[in-house]
Amino acid sequence: MSEKSIRQLHLGAFIFGVGHHIAAWRHPKTDTAGLFTLDFYKQFAQTAERGKMDMVFIEDVPSLPEALEVAVQRTVPVRAEPLTLLSALASVTERIGLTGTVSTTYSEPFHVARKFASLDHLSNGRAAWNVVTTGLGEASGNFGKDQHLAHAVRYERAREFVDVVTGLWDSWEPDAVIADKASGLYADSAKVHPLEHEGRFFSVRGPLNVPRSPQGRPVIVQAGSSEAGQEFAAQTAEAVFTAWQTLEEAQAFYKSLKGRMTKYGRSPDSLKIMPGVLPFIGSTESEAKLLEQQFQELVAPEVGIGMVSRMLRVDLADYPLDGPVPDLPDADYHINDGKSRYQLLVDMARREKLTIRQLISRVTGARGHQTIAGSPEQIAAHLEHYFNNQACDGFNIMPPYLPGGLELFVDHVIPLLQRRGLFRKEYAGTTLRDHLGLSVPTIPERRDSHQAAPVSSLD
Amino acid sequence: MSEKSIRQLHLGAFIFGVGHHIAAWRHPKTDTAGLFTLDFYKQFAQTAERGKMDMVFIEDVPSLPEALEVAVQRTVPVRAEPLTLLSALASVTERIGLTGTVSTTYSEPFHVARKFASLDHLSNGRAAWNVVTTGLGEASGNFGKDQHLAHAVRYERAREFVDVVTGLWDSWEPDAVIADKASGLYADSAKVHPLEHEGRFFSVRGPLNVPRSPQGRPVIVQAGSSEAGQEFAAQTAEAVFTAWQTLEEAQAFYKSLKGRMTKYGRSPDSLKIMPGVLPFIGSTESEAKLLEQQFQELVAPEVGIGMVSRMLRVDLADYPLDGPVPDLPDADYHINDGKSRYQLLVDMARREKLTIRQLISRVTGARGHQTIAGSPEQIAAHLEHYFNNQACDGFNIMPPYLPGGLELFVDHVIPLLQRRGLFRKEYAGTTLRDHLGLSVPTIPERRDSHQAAPVSSLD
Numbered sequence: 001m002s003e004k005s006i007r008q009l010h011l012g013a014f015i016f017g018v019g020h021h022i023a024a025w026r027h028p029k030t031d032t033a034g035l036f037t038l039d040f041y042k043q044f045a046q047t048a049e050r051g052k053m054d055m056v057f058i059e060d061v062p063s064l065p066e067a068l069e070v071a072v073q074r075t076v077p078v079r080a081e082p083l084t085l086l087s088a089l090a091s092v093t094e095r096i097g098l099t100g101t102v103s104t105t106y107s108e109p110f111h112v113a114r115k116f117a118s119l120d121h122l123s124n125g126r127a128a129w130n131v132v133t134t135g136l137g138e139a140s141g142n143f144g145k146d147q148h149l150a151h152a153v154r155y156e157r158a159r160e161f162v163d164v165v166t167g168l169w170d171s172w173e174p175d176a177v178i179a180d181k182a183s184g185l186y187a188d189s190a191k192v193h194p195l196e197h198e199g200r201f202f203s204v205r206g207p208l209n210v211p212r213s214p215q216g217r218p219v220i221v222q223a224g225s226s227e228a229g230q231e232f233a234a235q236t237a238e239a240v241f242t243a244w245q246t247l248e249e250a251q252a253f254y255k256s257l258k259g260r261m262t263k264y265g266r267s268p269d270s271l272k273i274m275p276g277v278l279p280f281i282g283s284t285e286s287e288a289k290l291l292e293q294q295f296q297e298l299v300a301p302e303v304g305i306g307m308v309s310r311m312l313r314v315d316l317a318d319y320p321l322d323g324p325v326p327d328l329p330d331a332d333y334h335i336n337d338g339k340s341r342y343q344l345l346v347d348m349a350r351r352e353k354l355t356i357r358q359l360i361s362r363v364t365g366a367r368g369h370q371t372i373a374g375s376p377e378q379i380a381a382h383l384e385h386y387f388n389n390q391a392c393d394g395f396n397i398m399p400p401y402l403p404g405g406l407e408l409f410v411d412h413v414i415p416l417l418q419r420r421g422l423f424r425k426e427y428a429g430t431t432l433r434d435h436l437g438l439s440v441p442t443i444p445e446r447r448d449s450h451q452a453a454p455v456s457s458l459d
Numbered sequence: 460m461s462e463k464s465i466r467q468l469h470l471g472a473f474i475f476g477v478g479h480h481i482a483a484w485r486h487p488k489t490d491t492a493g494l495f496t497l498d499f500y501k502q503f504a505q506t507a508e509r510g511k512m513d514m515v516f517i518e519d520v521p522s523l524p525e526a527l528e529v530a531v532q533r534t535v536p537v538r539a540e541p542l543t544l545l546s547a548l549a550s551v552t553e554r555i556g557l558t559g560t561v562s563t564t565y566s567e568p569f570h571v572a573r574k575f576a577s578l579d580h581l582s583n584g585r586a587a588w589n590v591v592t593t594g595l596g597e598a599s600g601n602f603g604k605d606q607h608l609a610h611a612v613r614y615e616r617a618r619e620f621v622d623v624v625t626g627l628w629d630s631w632e633p634d635a636v637i638a639d640k641a642s643g644l645y646a647d648s649a650k651v652h653p654l655e656h657e658g659r660f661f662s663v664r665g666p667l668n669v670p671r672s673p674q675g676r677p678v679i680v681q682a683g684s685s686e687a688g689q690e691f692a693a694q695t696a697e698a699v700f701t702a703w704q705t706l707e708e709a710q711a712f713y714k715s716l717k718g719r720m721t722k723y724g725r726s727p728d729s730l731k732i733m734p735g736v737l738p739f740i741g742s743t744e745s746e747a748k749l750l751e752q753q754f755q756e757l758v759a760p761e762v763g764i765g766m767v768s769r770m771l772r773v774d775l776a777d778y779p780l781d782g783p784v785p786d787l788p789d790a791d792y793h794i795n796d797g798k799s800r801y802q803l804l805v806d807m808a809r810r811e812k813l814t815i816r817q818l819i820s821r822v823t824g825a826r827g828h829q830t831i832a833g834s835p836e837q838i839a840a841h842l843e844h845y846f847n848n849q850a851c852d853g854f855n856i857m858p859p860y861l862p863g864g865l866e867l868f869v870d871h872v873i874p875l876l877q878r879r880g881l882f883r884k885e886y887a888g889t890t891l892r893d894h895l896g897l898s899v900p901t902i903p904e905r906r907d908s909h910q911a912a913p914v915s916s917l918d
Contacts, residue, residue, distance in 0.1 A: 026640045033638065036580035036670070038550055064668050072635075072648045078668050084577040087546030091497055105478060108565065110521060110601040111540075118543040121495035141664030142569040176531075179492065181485045184759055189531045205600030209523045209537050211495070299642055406859075 009387055010272050010394030010436055012057040012099070012241070013048035015041070015085075017076045019401035020278050022307065022364050023298035025076045030401040036080060038088055045089045048096055048150040051410035052424050054435040055097030055128060056089065057221075057241065057396055058082040063104055063139040067306055082347050083115050090123040097432030099128035099221055100241075103159075104161035105154055106134065106143045109202055111264065112161075115169035116218040117210040124432030125214030129165075130221040133158045151339065155228040160199045162220065162236050166196045169217045170443045171207035187211075216432050216440040224361060225253060225340035226331070234260035237274045238438050239244045241396050243341065243369045245348055250391035272436055275386075276369035278400055279379050281408040295400060297363055306359040311345055311363070321357045325349035341368050346353055376408075380416035387422065392429040405434050468846055468882050469731050469853030469895055470873075471516040471558070471700070472507035474500070474544075476535045478860035479737050481766065481823045482757035489860040495539060497547055502862050504548045507555055510869035511883050513894040514556030514587060515548065516680075516700065516855055519540040521565055522598040526765055533759045542574050549582040556891030558587035558680055559700075562621035564613055565593065565602045569663055570618075571628035575677040576669040577761045584673030584890030588624075592617045610798065614687040619658045621679065621695050626654045626917065628676045630666035630901045646670075674892050675899040684712060684799035685790070695718035697897050698731045700855050702800065702828045704807055709734055709850035731852040731895055734845075735828035737859055738838050740867040747832040754857040754859060755820055763819035770804055770822070780816045784808035800827050826858060835867075839875035846881065 018025050018032050019038075025032045034040030045056050060082045067072040090098060098119065102112050112129070120127035133154040176191035195206030215419050222229070222237035233240050234257060237243075244250035258268040276454035282288030309316045312328060319326060327350075331343040345368060349359050365371045386392050401407025417423040424435075433440060477484050477491050477499075485489040493499030504515050519541045524530040541559035549557060559577065571588070579586035592613040635650035654665030655912050658798050681688070681696035692699050693716060703709035718729040739754075741747030768775045771787060778785060786809075790802040804827060808818050824830045847850050858864025876882035892899060 007489055014461065023643075024644055025638065025645065028640070032640065036577075038581045038583075039582075042550065062573070062668070064666060066668075068651070068653070069648045072651050076645055078670055080577040080580060080669065080913045081573045084546045084574050084581065088581050091501065091547045091551050106567065107570070108602055111566070114521070114540045115543050118495075118539040121539060122497045122500075122543065122547050124497075141662075143567055144662045167616045179484065181487070181491065184482075184485055184757070185532055186484065186535055187531045190530045192527070192531050194527070203600075203603040207523060207527075209521070210539065211537055290796045298643070 006421055007419075009383070009417060010239075010274060011051075011053045011423065012055045012274055012394070012396040013043060013044065013051075013053050013406060014057045014059070014276065014396045014398045016059055016398065017079065019405055020366060020369075020398040021295045021400040022075060022303060022367075023295055024401040025298075026298040027295060027401055029404050031403060032076070034402070035078070040402070041080075041085055041089055042092050044406060045093050045096060047403065047406050048408050049093050051398075052427055053096060053410075053414075054394070055099045055432060056086070057130065057131070058085060058101060060101035060103070060132070060414065061139060062103065063135065063142050063441050065310075066138040068311070069276060070302055071305050074303045075154040085118055086127075087122065090119060090126070090388060095126070095427045095430060095435075096187070097219070097435060098123055099130055099219070099432075101130040101132055101223075103132050103134040103139070104158040106139060107161075107277075109164035109200050110160050110168065110204055110206075110208075113208055114210055117169060117208060117213045120213035120218045121210070125433070127213070127215070128219035128221050128432055129241070130223060131158060131162060131237070132223055151226075152228065155232055157201045158449055159236075160201050164197050164199070164202050164204050166220075167197060168204070168206050168208040169212070171195055172211040174212050174216070175325065177211050182287070193392075195387045215431050216442075219432050219436065219438065229340065230257050232437065233257060233271070235264045237271055239274060239436060242273065242275050243344060244275050244391075245344065245368075245370055247283060247386060247389060249344075249347075250386060254391055261272045271439060272438075274394045274395045274396045275392050276366065276398050277383070278366035278369055278371045278398040279405075279409060279413070280373035280400055281376060281379060281412060282372065282373070282404075283375060285374050285378060288375065292365070292371070292373040292400075292413060295365065299364050304364045305356075307367075308345070308356075308360050308363050311341055311368070313342070314361075316356050319356055322355050325354055325356055325359050344368050365400065366398060376412040376416055379413050380420065383413075383417065384420060384422060387398055465880060467880075468842070468876060469698075469733060469823075470510075470512045470882065471855040472503065472510075472512050472865060473516045473518070473735065473855045473857045475518055475857065476538065478864055479825060479828075479857040480754045481534060481762060481826075482754055482759075483860040485757040486754060486860055488863050490695060490862060491535070493861070494535065494537070494625040499861070500539075500544055500548055501835070502549050503865060504552050504555060506862065506865050506869050508552050508871045512555060512856075512869075513853070513888055514558045514891060515545070516558045516588075516589065517544060517560060518594065519560035519562070519591070520598060521562065522601050524769075526769070529761055529765050533762045542578065545586075546578055546581065549578060549585065554585070554586045554886045554889060554894075556587055556678070556894060557582055558589050558678070558891075560589040560591055560682075562591050562593040562598070563617040565598060566620075567795055568620050568623035568661055569627065569665075569667075572624040572667055573669055575624075576628060576667060576672045577760075579672035579677045580669070581675050584892070586672070586674065587678035587680050587698070587891055589682060590617060590621060590696070610685075611687065614691055616660045618691060618695075619660050620773040622658050623654070623658070623661050623663050625676060625679075626656060627663070627665050627667040628671070629656055631670040632902060633675070635673050636670050638825050654680060674890050675901075678891050678895065678897065688799065689719060691717050692716060692730070693725070694723045697732055698733060698895060701732065701734050702803060702826075703734050703850075704803065704827075704829055706848060706850055708803075708806075709845060710848065713850055729897060733853045733855045735825065735855045735857050736842070736853050737825035737828055737830045737857040738864075738868060738872070739830065739832035739859055740835060740838060740864075741832070742834060742869060744833050744837060747834065751824070751830070751832040751859075754824065758823050763823045764815075766826075767804070767815075767819050767822050770800055770827070772801070775815050775819075778815055781814050784813055784815055784818050803827050824859065825857060835871040835875055837916045839879065840882055842872075842876065843879060843881060
């Protein structure tokens, strides 16, 4: 790692159903029947690994959409549970990182700490946790909570949740396990520390029943881009997944987030910002645009109206499809979740004076992320332009359909990025921290009275 | 399945650390360093599959023992999280069942339903859930609960928990997914049902965000043998894991549990009783006994006293080691959890008039399960004797050390069982239900008003 002088891209391969485009499942190129088969994901992960990508990334919402009938009839609203899937992929891949989403609003920190530590062990240091607070109210009904927690409270809970999880990961010092068969000493109990956490949301005794894992701690990824989300990320995240439509927006976010890190005593390099990009790849630009057009034509009208109505909290069915998007207030005034995505759409509609039909067409493909349709050369140039202009540290690639959408990227775009010196030709290390250029965390010095021995640092 | 006229054994391969014997980790034959490596478990599962065993079985307690110092210094108290491990094994095995333990006391039913349904999909119908109520008070400190739930309340919660989980598994009818690319109809929304559960412990809206899995429902395994545990098993379990020291005890339990099923409208064949057995295998009986003796000598005295003291809720360090086990009251009088194991030890001490040292020596190896040390012939004959005398439907094999302890069983005992016609030579089906001879559950008829269409039965 330390010899690398040229800054290089980081690339995630983002799994979302049978493809990110909302109508992907209807297109002949898509393996829709693969959705719940191991082979489908195995092929995905092995393709991404062949491309030397940093990680596989899996999103999650632990519920079906509130608009159940349309969701079930017209979209693919079902998903394998992320950690089940990533664990299955751990044993059929060797190097690629495995990033899974788990919500802090509906889980217990002890379980989350233990699952990711277990995955980090079984994958030899490739686990990452994408921390989300779950933006959609519909999940609360599956977990016995009448009301979804307010945005601010969710972030307060999330902060405490992450503190507990990292505390549990730190509860076994790196050299605690001795396993000396002759003397019969398994571990040095002075290096195994109860947590004794008592907070507003959680009380957790610890220690974890898993020793310290190969990465020290699994990597912490974060995905909220609101004000609260940025502060949280600046404090705790090591990679951030985000959505931007323009270079200027991405640059402003990059500067804003990295600028917040110093006050938490962190170097800007210790957090990698990776916006989502949905690439339609053709051998020429017009072929790519035609492909995108084909996918757009497969979107059922009620799906597009429903999706954008939900993001904007306004029933767009009440407005003329070819009339302007109604003027909406800025985010802070009336919404609790999905703040940053809401604002992104409002800004886009204002800036480009879009009709409802145009906004729907722009949003249904990538849910607010940037779509690029072009030749491999055009896509590589686009990524390079963002990367070289302080807009990001890499990208989370969102194939519109699977498996082909990822294969084209790996076989045709990545070689161009490699030729430009922007992307690795071979993995230099073995862990996800190695790929992302992140150091192994040391255990903060303890102030409690439990321990006599000094805390040793990591090797 | 239906052609099979001879009743055959069912065999589980029970993973517990680096072996079931408490001192296993110290023995030269044991791969102690393998504990958190994928290769260790892969070898285990593939060996069991080579032996055509029904399932891999993983226990769990989501905490370290209360007596932290001794546990950490003298035993191997750490474990990978069971579902992380089973999911990793799903992709490196083809046929063998994958049974994981999850407690109903510290989990959310929506997560549990979803994880097992996901594993059932990704493994092509090999998932089973071992439902436990978590007998040890120490886990409560990791989940913000000051007091461990009383035994009766835990079972009440467990019953409701299982109802919610099976309800969620039933929320997608088997033929709900249509995925017609041309018309754009993904699923028939009349065949996807919200659960709308409102109970004492849980309120869960549903439906699950995973369609019905290959087994209809993952198999339900249960492990409590107390009065409450038996009623619960008679009502809901499809396999039961239990511990007995003598043929008479096992026969009494078999008769008692199977006898309770009729009142729930269930056939006794729809539940398989599989006691645990820890086999020390040698080419001769004396070689096997010598091996057992070697393991016993590696047990640190404080570990044995601590373990049995904990099971009996009495500090045995206060009594002379070679004096009699103090007389203790029957289970119902003063204990909240681990009832059946407590009673088993009390009965054994009374029946055989054991000293404390003798009781410790009997219990440390297999934690109350039966230990047999003998030649492959002797072990096969022992298993056959139990099986042919209404004591069980099979066994959960507990190798004292790994990997050798399982390999010897698969390579030397299973061939004898096959030769006697007691065990399959090849898997007849592909799912765990096929191996266990269990039918695919149908969805009970709904009485709610949500649906217009009749509920279709399974194919």
